[in-house]
Amino acid sequence: MICISIAHSSKFRGAANTLYGINEYEMSRQASRVCFEILADNGYACTLVDCGNLNDTEYSIYKTKLINSMNPQPDLALEIHLNSSEDKSAHYGEVLYKETTKSYIAKTSADSICQYLKDGFTKSINPLIYTDNGPIADERGLFFLDKIHCPSIIVEGLFISNNEQADWLKNNGAQAYGALIANGILNWLRKVD
Numbered sequence: 386m387i388c389i390s391i392a393h394s395s396k397f398r399g400a401a402n403t404l405y406g407i408n409e410y411e412m413s414r415q416a417s418r419v420c421f422e423i424l425a426d427n428g429y430a431c432t433l434v435d436c437g438n439l440n441d442t443e444y445s446i447y448k449t450k451l452i453n454s455m456n457p458q459p460d461l462a463l464e465i466h467l468n469s470s471e472d473k474s475a476h477y478g479e480v481l482y483k484e485t486t487k488s489y490i491a492k493t494s495a496d497s498i499c500q501y502l503k504d505g506f507t508k509s510i511n512p513l514i515y516t517d518n519g520p521i522a523d524e525r526g527l528f529f530l531d532k533i534h535c536p537s538i539i540v541e542g543l544f545i546s547n548n549e550q551a552d553w554l555k556n557n558g559a560q561a562y563g564a565l566i567a568n569g570i571l572n573w574l575r576k577v578d
Contacts, residue, residue: 387424387431387570388452388459390529391417392466394436394444400469402551409467409545412559416465419563420570427571432459449532461494462537464529465566467545467554476550478502478542479518483530488522490536495520497576498569502542505565506553515550540566 392413393399399409417433424431434451436444452462468475480498482491496519503517523530523539530537542562543550554562 386455386457386459387429387574388434388455388462388535389417389421389424389431390434390448390452390462390464391436392464394440395438396440397444400467400545402545402548404548405551405555407545407551407554409469412467412545412554412562413465415559416563416566419560420465420567423564423567424570429571429574445528445532449529453532453534458535460535461490461570462529462533462535463494463566463570464537464539465563466539466541467543468541469546470544471546473546473548475544476547477516477518477544478506479521481521481523481527481530481539481541483527483537484522485536487536491538492520492522493577494536494570494573495538497573498538498540498542498566501565501569501572502540505561505568506542542566 393410401408421431421433434448436447439447480495482488482495499517499519506515529539545551
């Protein structure tokens with residue numbers, strides 16, 4: 386089973402790009418739903434976690450308790466984000482995972498997602514403004530990765546603060562972002578099945 390967690394909540398919307406009128410929660414919500422639908426349509430068991438209108442602290446605790454109490458435990462939990470930076474030219478994508486005894490699962494799924502993001506973005510975004518940083522072991526102790534018991538990853542494929550990448554999101558939709566992530570997961574699942 387794959388557990389897809391929507392980043393942030395309607396109360397705590399995460400990063401935003403005011404020029405394009407988009408925020409991280411709404412983009413994550415749309416991308417996560419598309420990812421869920423594609424996986425389900427391909428016959429994979431999956432669940433979607435949306436923390437609705439909880440605040441920042443509440444949603445983090447609620448989400449981890451909910452995912453950790455799932456029976457059976459998910460084979461993989463992922464959270465779809467958008468990155469943000471003061472440097473408006475930041476343009477790389479990455480998928481973060483936690484080094485554990487089960488990190489092979491997280492790292493190989495992250496690697497597959499990175500490849501699909503890179504291939505998808507470089508066909509529509511000039512390759513000079515998108516760099517794939519690949520799967521990265523989390524060294525910051527990110528709450529989602531640190532507290533979830535099953536293999537878990539955080540996808541940060543685009544910078545919402547980069548106007549060219551925000552324009553891609555606005556024009557192609559979070560649905561296209563979610564589809565790229567779903568196809569990366571499907572590719573990984575087909576290799577491990």
